[in-house]
Amino acid sequence: MNSWRPMDRAPHDGRWIIAIDRHDPDRRAVIRWDPRRCGDARPWHVASCExxxxxxxxxxxxxFPDCPACGEKARAEPA
Incomplete structure (x- = not known):
């Protein structure tokens, strides 16, 4: 898994990322910056709801971590 990075370096290109708040363990989400709503007071949009x-x-x-190649899953599972 990748290491955590500060939010000031998060991408603002619309791709989905995993985000947390170190000070509030219950605040974590899959979010993306919505470039169509620049200037929006709430620009980080959640994947699972509005x-x-x-x-x-x-x-x-x-x-997000890279997905395994097609054959890797079958090799990783015990026979």
């Missing part, structure tokens, strides 16, 4: 967060709602982020 909820959004203000720019400073999270402290750290990381990209």
């Amino acid at each position: 909820h959004s967060y203000p720019q400073d709602a999270f402290t750290d982020w990381q990209p």
